[in-house]
Amino acid sequence: MKSKSFDPNDALDASLQVFWQGGFGGTPMPDLLKGMELGRASFYNAFKSKRLVFLAALDLYISKVDAGLAELARDVTTRREAVEAILGAIFQLARSGNVWRGCFLGNTALELGQEDKEISVRLKRGIELLQKRIAAALSKPASDGSHLSPAQRDQYALFLVAGIQGLLVLAKGGLPQKAIDDIASTLIEAIP
């Protein structure tokens, strides 16, 4: 383990990987330190507490997902393509090798949910950003050139956020890939 000099950004990034897989309660301190390649003293000097590094990891996740989705929307021309690109990107993000690790926001919502103000303010912001990025993708025209109204865009964006979170719950619950693909198709078909 390093003990003197380390890159705090790398360490935070590593903490995100650990918490994403194991959750807050499911990550014992020794596992966190091992994942971050830090000794106890360096950890507490730099990050103060497990809780503070968890909050910072949540912020990091939100900004990464936000940037990734903003990127995606630039490369597509139709609404259908945009929705497919977003679903594809999120499914890729939600897997680590062969294991579904889900969306760190959804995992955290179910683990720590509403009871904790500092967590819930981040979850709210994360969900709003997801909705906003998906709404931007839905502002692309259909292949016939028609557009959704702003109200429809917001409605279907939130619907897709829920659908994606639900899909990831079922994927982590062991639903076979074929069924996951079927649900994804039904979600895509539900968008006018």
Place this chain on the structure above:
Amino acid sequence: MKSKSFDPNDALDASLQVFWQGGFGGTPMPDLLKGMELGRASFYNAFKSKRLVFLAALDLYISKVDAGLAELARDVTTRREAVEAILGAIFQLARSGNVWRGCFLGNTALELGQEDKEISVRLKRGIELLQKRIAAALSKPASDGSHLSPAQRDQYALFLVAGIQGLLVLAKGGLPQKAIDDIASTLIEAIP
């Protein structure tokens, strides 16, 4: 605390309430014993371990939800009514007072997911039962008397299972009631 005689069914039911709220990792033994109103010795005599009582609570939850949904489908005549009744029942179940506690299956999927065989076999069975009960509800005729094909029924049943799980993730993440209601409407509208 009782120490000699207690009803194991009541104690198991109490354990379900505790685990549903706090998860497996988020429930320390003292909280579990307090919720079950059992002393340490009685607990270990009757239930052997925290893990075994968690597995039994998961089985109990699945059989309760299954029985509840079977009941519901009996009292409705149209497909739309059936879907609305199921969403209403699950939303009621997923709240404890003012707090969203979610679906115990979804919570467990995100906390313990695929890594654990004894858990994942139960999650799989629970999700299949949900899908089956919802498919039975979708076998009701539309108000014009038309029926979905069996393949459509299964497709939309799984879609609704995912939609409901996703809604509960967002509800636990603090989404306002208005937005939750909007997503529920969009889900209902997506069923032909």
